[in-house]
Amino acid sequence: MRFTESAKALSLTCIFAIGLAGRPGIAQDQIHLDDFEVTFTEDFDQLDVSAWGENRSRWIAHTPWNGDFGDARFHDPEEGFPFTVNAGILRIEARKGADGQWRSGLLASTNPKGEGFSQQFGYFETRMKLPPGKGVWPAFWLIGIDRSKFTAEIDVIEYYGRAPGEFSSGYHVWRQGEGAQHTTDGHLTTVEAGVLSNEYHTYGVEITPGRSTFYLDRKSIWSFETPPEFHMPFFPLVNLALGPGWPIDETPNPSYLLVDYIHVYKRKAQSAEN
Template structure:
């Protein structure tokens, strides 16, 4: 999501041409959450957010590098929009205004100065209910904190409302802006049509020194060898974008992404007591 091509379809076609979309899924292994200890707990009983981290807020409402993407502008938080919390559920709203422009919301746990929460290795997880409708483009993703030589990105899940029976996961190492070549890979997960917008599901990734594994409802769906560039701290982002290269003329107005929680864990030391 770091580069966010104006036409996401170009990216998807590129993945297919490189053979990345047909990689075999990991065996359906259940993650043992008891082997982890929580290091970041956001249950959205309240929301501590500001535009850019004013007064040390837990979340900012933009990407730290101030890069918008998609067809809805990410907006500063205001009373009732684009974020509301109710009974432990965060609602991110995308709305078309009277001026004809769409606006929506994004949360990042690190500000432009690198202040905030990030972690090297561990398990990152969000529990969400996705919006229905063509043109919606919600995502839960991670960015490496050090972007001086490249940008490391893990897309735990990206959902395209035009295809309600699947979502994509991917990884990227963006080096082109520093004169290198990008590395990218991805995987599609097929689900029962409509279930992602009718029910809550958990989307997670464990990054370990040797292997990175994507999880749906804490069952593994895809693994790849951890690049050396992922031996860094990552911070989580969640957003409701629109478009991704697809029309938004039929997108429901408003649309809502519901987030129950975002949790991060580290593996307990081997032999440690529960």
């Protein structure tokens, strides 16, 4: 949802994804990482980040196309803000300054030249504890590396603090040109209110040539037929935004998104799906 005003336009389907034990008729497949090999590991023992990829840093602090969104400006990294790491945990901080302006942080794994990490197909996963409070808008998402004709986007998780008992997932193909028809769909996962802010959980998506599947705590929650536009490398982004379209006057100042890791995998040859 990085190219529209808000997530309200999504067509969403509700399920319960935490506390499913004993609920008949709900099947959840588990992803088995023994079938995969690791291709990208970020455990946040330290953080290699610059504003735009200076000195070929692993992460940049903006979207590569310089497209800020939401009601907090994504800030260039400086000592102690908006990123800190401690004991293998990345903390992204959103803070309202004395000037009344909110600032926060975003990480992307490629720079404006397309340099950095991206991968075609595979399983992308993060482990995070989300911030509580109205107005927070943390996300873990993927963007297709080639944006020359369209932008391919996969939102693994978008969380809106105004609704602490749910989060959304979705995908989009934003096509260029006047009158272009976009493709978008989404899914709403309902959980126990507050559990995503009280505990760490994993959020992932596996992209295969035929189908893409979303996971919460490595159990499937939704899938869709992979569109041809997704047959390209994608790169991960993680951020703490504010908004979108909902008031931020009650947003806790400061607010924190805690990220344990970001890992990416590819299926081993003998278990690869067609």
